[in-house]
Amino acid sequence: MDRQDRETRRAENQVWNGWGDYARKPELLTFDRAGDAELYGNTVLGLACRYYDFDRFRPLLNEFHRSAQEALYTDVFFLVLEGAVFARGAAERPLLPALRRDYARRLLAQTPVAEGMNGDVVRRAWACRVLEQPEDPALSPLLDELAAPGNSTEVQLIQRTERVLYTWFRRARRAADDRQWAAWVGRKRDKSGGVHFVRPNALRALSHDAPGGSGGLQKQTLFSFLQGRTPEPILRRYVEDCFGASMLTPGQLSEAEHTLCTGVHKNCRLHFTRGEPVGRAPAPEAAWDAAHFRQQREKNRAYYQEHLVENKLAIAQLTQKLQNTLLLRAEDEGGTGRAGRLRPELAWRAGALGDERVFSRRSPQEPGELSVDLLLDGSASQNRQQEKLATQAYLIAESLSRCRIPVRVTAFCSVSGCTVLRVLRDYDHPEQNEGVFDYVAAGWNRDGLALRAMGWLLRQRRSEQSLLLVLSDASPNDDQRIPNGLGGWAYTGKRGVDDTAAEAAALRLRGVLPVCLFTGSDREVPDARRIYGQAMERLPAIGCSTLEVSRPAIGWLADAVTRLIRGQLRRG
Numbered sequence: 077m078d079r080q081d082r083e084t085r086r087a088e089n090q091v092w093n094g095w096g097d098y099a100r101k102p103e104l105l106t107f108d109r110a111g112d113a114e115l116y117g118n119t120v121l122g123l124a125c126r127y128y129d130f131d132r133f134r135p136l137l138n139e140f141h142r143s144a145q146e147a148l149y150t151d152v153f154f155l156v157l158e159g160a161v162f163a164r165g166a167a168e169r170p171l172l173p174a175l176r177r178d179y180a181r182r183l184l185a186q187t188p189v190a191e192g193m194n195g196d197v198v199r200r201a202w203a204c205r206v207l208e209q210p211e212d213p214a215l216s217p218l219l220d221e222l223a224a225p226g227n228s229t230e231v232q233l234i235q236r237t238e239r240v241l242y243t244w245f246r247r248a249r250r251a252a253d254d255r256q257w258a259a260w261v262g263r264k265r266d267k268s269g270g271v272h273f274v275r276p277n278a279l280r281a282l283s284h285d286a287p288g289g290s291g292g293l294q295k296q297t298l299f300s301f302l303q304g305r306t307p308e309p310i311l312r313r314y315v316e317d318c319f320g321a322s323m324l325t326p327g328q329l330s331e332a333e334h335t336l337c338t339g340v341h342k343n344c345r346l347h348f349t350r351g352e353p354v355g356r357a358p359a360p361e362a363a364w365d366a367a368h369f370r371q372q373r374e375k376n377r378a379y380y381q382e383h384l385v386e387n388k389l390a391i392a393q394l395t396q397k398l399q400n401t402l403l404l405r406a407e408d409e410g411g412t413g414r415a416g417r418l419r420p421e422l423a424w425r426a427g428a429l430g431d432e433r434v435f436s437r438r439s440p441q442e443p444g445e446l447s448v449d450l451l452l453d454g455s456a457s458q459n460r461q462q463e464k465l466a467t468q469a470y471l472i473a474e475s476l477s478r479c480r481i482p483v484r485v486t487a488f489c490s491v492s493g494c495t496v497l498r499v500l501r502d503y504d505h506p507e508q509n510e511g512v513f514d515y516v517a518a519g520w521n522r523d524g525l526a527l528r529a530m531g532w533l534l535r536q537r538r539s540e541q542s543l544l545l546v547l548s549d550a551s552p553n554d555d556q557r558i559p560n561g562l563g564g565w566a567y568t569g570k571r572g573v574d575d576t577a578a579e580a581a582a583l584r585l586r587g588v589l590p591v592c593l594f595t596g597s598d599r600e601v602p603d604a605r606r607i608y609g610q611a612m613e614r615l616p617a618i619g620c621s622t623l624e625v626s627r628p629a630i631g632w633l634a635d636a637v638t639r640l641i642r643g644q645l646r647r648g
Contacts, residue, residue: 187200344556349499450483531582551596
């Protein structure tokens with residue numbers, strides 16, 4: 077058992093000590109900066125599970141997760157929750173005040189002095205009050221607000237948190253419909269109560285780019301180390317229930333993880349699947365998501381049918397352009413040439429006659445052993461354009477199929493440190509094109525590991541020329557941190573982009589050209605250029621409001637994909 081596993085078990089026992097229910101597996105844990113189980117934080121979480129229905133807090137926490145101020149907002153919520161739990165639990169647990177003071181001393185020692193109104197200032201002020209040290213009078217009203225009474229309900233704690241954030245940090249109050257929002261992480265799974273985050277680090281503080289796009293990383297805090305680690309059996313069952321059974325044997329998967337999950341991707345996991353069902357009822361924590369995925373797949377198919385005429389036109393245009401490209405290439409090359417496949421019966425002409433045209437050229441029906449991989453960013457950042465991306469991927473796959481170019485379509489996302497690659501349509505199986513509509517967007521995205529894994533898959537199939545076409549917003553963002561020192565670095569911002577760029581460069585060195593159909597905003601264009609260089613095409617807005625496919629966009633798609641294929645053929 078390694079140190080991380082040992083500390084995870086310690087943290088689980090600490091939560092159980094407060095929770096009192098040893099029949100349930102705690103999936104939300106706290107650790108300090110050194111990665112050690114935090115006794116007071118885990119005790120508070122355990123007592124919170126005992127006193128409250130934690131499911132009611134999840135919409136608020138998920139909303140925080142969507143914000144660049146996630147770490148600050150989460151800290152405020154934790155302080156509010158801690159105040160109520162302490163006020164209620166101190167009477168029945170005499171040691172709780174001592175644990176609290178010890179926690180405050182460590183927090184005060186490890187949190188740097190700061191100015192203005194930020195998380196460090198709030199944490200130091202809270203610690204000073206707990207230790208009965210002099211506090212800033214200007215912050216006294218804030219500390220009073222954070223001190224929730226022990227008889228607070230879940231609704232009252234949520235309202236108090238929102239009031240503090242609105243008053244002191246200018247966070248807009250959420251609309252009623254926002255309160256119903258639930259993202260990939262932390263959905264309400266069942267009615268049994270307790271903390272059932274499939275992603276145990278749903279409350280985990282993620283680093284984001286500093287204001288102005290400087291790429292600076294926010295420092296993690298003790299309160300923000302609500303990260304934990306999902307036990308592997310739980311995680312494996314979850315991803316299988318949601319995405320399908322593994323297409324690799326346990327031995328093959330172990331070998332793949334040993335090869336790929338190294339360096340910045342150490343401690344990550346992988347799941348390769350073709351979406352085949354596992355033949356069992358999904359676990360309770362996965363049932364909601366599995367049902368949601370089925371609904372989205374039907375939406376994708378309905379969207380395609382709603383624009384059937386435009387879509388057929390796009391397929392026809394793209395197919396024709398690709399066929400013209402192949403014909404022109406064949407005409408330029410002729411029957412024999414100075415490159416291609418050696419014809420042994422003509423080899424003597426090179427030495428005897430100085431005629432280097434001893435190679436055979438391919439026929440127009442043979443695209444030169446070119447294979448195309450479509451890699452779809454399946455993270456939650458693509459949530460609002462799933463139908464569009466599924467349709468565009470289908471148009472490309474169908475057109476390539478008609479040109480007899482082998483194509484594979486794979487979607488990727490990550491959950492709790494596990495990068496999932498689902499093959500929606502495999503090579504040499506044009507009857508599987510409809511499977512592209514099974515694309516869904518949820519979770520995180522560890523782009524560098526996804527590119528590395530695609531390179532590993534491509535090595536399993538030998539092809540003269542390989543084109544990797546990536547539909548992505550070029551914004552790597554994963555909850556599994558980059559190992560480094562005590563707490564590691566967040567896989568986001570500049571570090572995430574640099575890693576993805578390095579993996580793209582490694583693919584190019586191995587003869588695989590990664591190109592990007594960019595789906596992001598203007599703000600993300602520099603990151604896309606950093607990763608893919610000039611091998612990038614901007615995805616035009618298709619139906620931003622009306623969900624209608626415009627004819628200019630159809631023409632763009634045909635032209636863009638044709639340019640990419642033509643460029644790869646010329647490289648060969």
